[in-house]
Amino acid sequence: MSEYWYKEAVIYCLDVETFADSDGDGIGDLRGLIGRLDYLARLGVTCLWLNPIHPSPGRDDGYDITDFYTVDPRIGSLGDFAELLHQASNRGIRVMIDLVVNHTSDEHPWFRSARSSPDSPYRDWYIWTDSEPPDRHQGMVFPGEQRETWSYDRTAKAWFYHRFYDFQPDLNYHNPRVREEVKKIMAFWLQLGVAGFRMDAVPFIIELTEPGKNPCPMDFDFLTELRQHVQWRRGDAVLLAEANVEPDRLPGYFADAGGSNSRLHMLFDFMLNGRLMLALARQDPEPIIEALRDTPQLPRGGQWATFLRNHDEIDLSRLTAEQRADVFAAFGPDENMRLYDRGIRRRLAPMLGGDRRRIELAYSLQFTLRGTPVLRYGEEIGMGDDLALPGRNSIRTPMQWSRAPNGGFTSADEPIRPVVDSRDYGYQKVNVTAQRHDQDSLFGWFERMIRTLRESPEVSAGTCAHIDQKLPPGILAHRADGSTGTMVFLHNLGTDDVRVDLSELYGEADDPNQVFGDRDYGPVGRLDALDLAGYGYRWIRLCRNPGT
Numbered sequence: 001m002s003e004y005w006y007k008e009a010v011i012y013c014l015d016v017e018t019f020a021d022s023d024g025d026g027i028g029d030l031r032g033l034i035g036r037l038d039y040l041a042r043l044g045v046t047c048l049w050l051n052p053i054h055p056s057p058g059r060d061d062g063y064d065i066t067d068f069y070t071v072d073p074r075i076g077s078l079g080d081f082a083e084l085l086h087q088a089s090n091r092g093i094r095v096m097i098d099l100v101v102n103h104t105s106d107e108h109p110w111f112r113s114a115r116s117s118p119d120s121p122y123r124d125w126y127i128w129t130d131s132e133p134p135d136r137h138q139g140m141v142f143p144g145e146q147r148e149t150w151s152y153d154r155t156a157k158a159w160f161y162h163r164f165y166d167f168q169p170d171l172n173y174h175n176p177r178v179r180e181e182v183k184k185i186m187a188f189w190l191q192l193g194v195a196g197f198r199m200d201a202v203p204f205i206i207e208l209t210e211p212g213k214n215p216c217p218m219d220f221d222f223l224t225e226l227r228q229h230v231q232w233r234r235g236d237a238v239l240l241a242e243a244n245v246e247p248d249r250l251p252g253y254f255a256d257a258g259g260s261n262s263r264l265h266m267l268f269d270f271m272l273n274g275r276l277m278l279a280l281a282r283q284d285p286e287p288i289i290e291a292l293r294d295t296p297q298l299p300r301g302g303q304w305a306t307f308l309r310n311h312d313e314i315d316l317s318r319l320t321a322e323q324r325a326d327v328f329a330a331f332g333p334d335e336n337m338r339l340y341d342r343g344i345r346r347r348l349a350p351m352l353g354g355d356r357r358r359i360e361l362a363y364s365l366q367f368t369l370r371g372t373p374v375l376r377y378g379e380e381i382g383m384g385d386d387l388a389l390p391g392r393n394s395i396r397t398p399m400q401w402s403r404a405p406n407g408g409f410t411s412a413d414e415p416i417r418p419v420v421d422s423r424d425y426g427y428q429k430v431n432v433t434a435q436r437h438d439q440d441s442l443f444g445w446f447e448r449m450i451r452t453l454r455e456s457p458e459v460s461a462g463t464c465a466h467i468d469q470k471l472p473p474g475i476l477a478h479r480a481d482g483s484t485g486t487m488v489f490l491h492n493l494g495t496d497d498v499r500v501d502l503s504e505l506y507g508e509a510d511d512p513n514q515v516f517g518d519r520d521y522g523p524v525g526r527l528d529a530l531d532l533a534g535y536g537y538r539w540i541r542l543c544r545n546p547g548t
């Protein structure tokens with residue numbers, strides 16, 4: 001066992017609103033989720049990350065919050081939340097929540113007060129300026145949906161800053177009272193028993209915005225402050241951050257100048273995400289090798305969180321125009337599949353043409369490469385998307401539980417969002433009930449894959465390295481080394497069957513065997529003639545250290 005629980009976790013991300021509705025009002029709720037914990041335990045999930053659970057006008061799917069100290073009454077009560085924590089913990093499952101404190105909703109009482117008068121005690125909780133900022137049309141996150149980052153507020157008679165939509169005013173982190181409030185919010189949820197936070201938009205939280213100033217100073221020490229605060233309140237709590245920044249900026253999010261992991265525990269691996277998509281599109285492992293090589297080494301305790309799909313578009317902005325064009329051509333050929341000129345608003349299964357071999361290959365890659373895997377709800381059964389829905393809602397449709405009307409998500413006629421009803425991915429065909437009794441289903445595959453992963457703690461808790469050896473085109477070989485032993489992985493991104501010689505890795509003391517793969521390839525021998533089918537993959541245990 002690693003001393004860091006999050007290094008051996010399998011994180012499952014879900015939005016309570018679209019997961020399971022227990023009271024028939026069309027909206028998923030906490031009691032519905034509690035009823036599905038056994039399903040999640042069976043899948044092998046060890047930690048949940050809940051998308052925002054707080055009251056919200058819902059203009060950015062809950063990322064616009066009006067009260068940080070309770071749950072949205074539509075999904076239940078604080079009592080239900082405490083019960084969720086208890087029931088999850090009984091099954092060995094931790095719960096993390098989204099912490100969205102770069103901004104509030106413009107309907108938050110703090111902002112209502114702030115805009116009402118310059119004398120409001122909350123005026124300085126937001127970022128204001130009296131004259132039109134010269135950079136008001138710069139730095140938009142949602143081009144096409146957002147026109148500016150500074151908007152004029154007629155009530156306040158001043159301009160306010162919003163990195164995201166104009167209904168999401170940014171909090172002012174120059175103000176010590178805002179910092180204290182955020183610590184209080186974190187302490188509140190830790191006291192209730194959450195295992196940590198998925199921190200939204202961290203680069204923008206630590207950016208000390210001033211009109212006309214670009215770049216603005218960054219206050220990395222605030223992350224150290226938050227880490228200390230969190231760790232004093234709950235020793236094993238974890239901060240998992242969204243910080244999609246250039247590789248050379250990443251170390252500062254994990255460590256102080258001394259290099260120790262005094263800031264965030266985990267960061268989403270956006271670099272690997274984009275490169276993985278490129279590798280799958282080109283059927284060439286080189287982009288993955290580059291990502292492993294070009295991202296910084298992490299300090300002890302630091303960890304990547306890997307993902308293929310999340311609740312947003314796949315962000316390809318860190319690829320070159322040519323690379324992006326290749327991914328668009330392969331996975332987002334229609335204009336309607338793309339978003340903000342940089343991303344793809346589809347689920348993985350339809351992107352890969354529903355090809356089971358490629359879906360397994362992609363998830364086998366994600367789960368065996370460095371870091372802690374994060375899985376988006378519904379991916380384990382190969383759910384599809386609904387491109388008729390606007391923007392990112394295409395991938396935020398309700399969970400498909402059964403063939404019952406509305407996929408068994410709700411007994412109401414009108415679910416919060418339509419359940420996917422298409423020929424190939426509709427709930428009649430793609431649903432949990434059909435798959436959980438079928439060993440050959442994608443769900444059955446995920447269950448076995450995650451169980452094997454848990455028996456292989458060197459993956460994600462150990463080191464991950466590319467095996468730099470001449471191999472046939474399309475083949476990635478990598479290894480995981482930890483105190484428990486060594487695993488070797490082969491993935492064939494191409495369609496041709498190949499034979500690979502990895503005998504250089506073989507030691508006389510080793511007794512290698514395949515513990516997981518797309519098929520049974522027979523004895524592994526001395527690794528000198530390893531067959532691998534097109535889109536095939538093999539997990540080979542090279543050695544297990546005695547006593548581990």
Ligand code: NOJ
Pocket residue numbers: 060063064100164200201242311312
């Ligand atoms: C990042 C979240 O992932 C996204 O869904 C949201 O719209 C923005 N932050 C604004 O909170």
